[in-house]
Amino acid sequence: MKVFALHDDGQAPSVTEAPLPEPQEGEVRVRVRAAALNGFDLSVASGRLKDMMEHRFPVVLGKDFAGTVDAVGSGVTGFQVGDRVFGVVTKDYLGDGSFGEYVTVPVAVGIAQLPEQVDFTEGAALGLAGTAAVDAFDAVNVTGGTTVLVSGATGGVGQQALQLAARAGAEVIATASSAEEIELVKRLGAAQTVDYRGDVVTQVLQTHPDGVDVVLNFAGDPAALVPAVKQGGKLASTLIMSADAVPAEGIEVLPVYANPAPATLTRLARNQAEMHTAVTVQQVYPLADVPQAIEDFGSGTLGKLVITLD
Ligand SMILES: NC(=O)c1ccc[n+]([C@@H]2O[C@H](COP(=O)([O-])OP(=O)(O)OC[C@H]3O[C@@H](n4cnc5c(N)ncnc54)[C@H](OP(=O)(O)O)[C@@H]3O)[C@@H](O)[C@H]2O)c1
Structure with a gap:
C-alpha cells in the first residue's frame, strides 16, 4: 500500500x-x-x-x-x-x-x-480539532449569556469551539483579522470580532470592561489573555500542559488535552450531520x-x- x-x-x-x-x-x-x-x-x-x-x-x-x-x-x-x-x-x-x-x-x-450525511472529506476534518474543541467547551460550562472570547477562532479547533459556544447561547467574541476571516467567524456565530494582529485584551475590555466569563485559547499567548478574563472566570487552553503554566489569580486555568473518546467523536459527527456545526x-x-x-x-x-x- x-x-x-x-x-x-x-x-x-x-x-x-x-x-x-x-x-x-x-x-x-x-x-x-x-x-x-x-x-x-x-x-x-x-x-x-x-x-x-x-x-x-x-x-x-x-x-x-x-x-x-x-x-x-x-x-x-x-x-x-x-x-x-x-x-x-x-x-x-x-x-x-x-x-x-x-x-x-x-x-x-x-x-x-x-453517518451517511457526512462525506469522507468532512469526516476526516472533524477528528482531532473537533475533539479538542469539544473537550475545551466541556471544560468551561458555557450557558446562555456567558461571554466567551475564542482566541484562534479562525483555526480548525477554534471554528468548532466557536460554533459550540454560540449554539449554547453564549455571546462569542472571536479573533479574526482579514475581511475573509471576519466574515467567516460571524457566519459561524460570533457576535463580535477582535483583531489578533492588534492588542486583543484592550479590544475586549472596550466592550466588556470587567472582562469575559470564559477565554478559549487555541492561539496566542495564554498568559497575555488573563487580563481579559473576569474575576471568577475561566481560561481553557490547548497550548499548555498544566495550569501552573499560566499564573492567574481569581480565575481558573484549565489545560485541555484532546481525548478522542468514541462518545466525543459520535457527538461531533452528529453535530455535523444535523448541521449544528459545520467544518x-x-x-x-x-x-x-x-x-x-x-x-x-x-x-x-x-x-x-x-x-x-x-
Ligand atoms: N492539546 C491538544 O490536545 C491539542 C489538540 C489539537 C490542537 N492543539 C493545538 O491547538 C492549537 C490550535 O489548533 P488548530 O488545529 O486550530 O490550529 P490552526 O488551524 O493552525 O489554527 C490557528 C488559528 O489561529 C490564528 N492565529 C494565529 N495567531 C493568532 C493569535 N495570536 N491570536 C489569535 N489567532 C491567531 C491562525 O491564523 P493564521 O492562519 O492566519 O496564522 C489560525 O487561523 C494548535 O497549537 C494545536 O497544536 C492541541
Missing part, C-alpha cells in the same frame, strides 16, 4: 510502499478515504518529536482519518467490514498513521461510526501532494486541509 512516511534516515518524509497492516486484537483496519492535517503532523514531519515519543519506522504521518472498515481483529464488537468510520489514530507510539491507504486503529479510542474544508490534495499541504498548513489556512486516497 502507498503511505506518506518518515524514515529513519534524516530525509524529509515521502510517499513510499509499505506492507498491508494486520489488525491486532481489539483493532480494525480502515481503508482510508480521506485524512486531514493537524499541527501535530507538522511536528512529526519535522522530526521534532523524535526524542519525545517512540518512533516505529517507517512512521506513517497523519492522525485524522475517515474511511470504511476493511478487516476486523479478534475481540472487536460494534464494528463490521464495510462500516463508514472516522476518527483519530491514537496509539502510544508513532508508526501507524492515516496518510496511507490503510491504517489499523483500536476500537476502544479514536474511532466512531460516520470548513479549505483544500483537498492527493497523497502525492502532502508536502504541499504541509507547506500550506504552515503558512496559514482558513479551514482544514484534507488528503484524499481514492
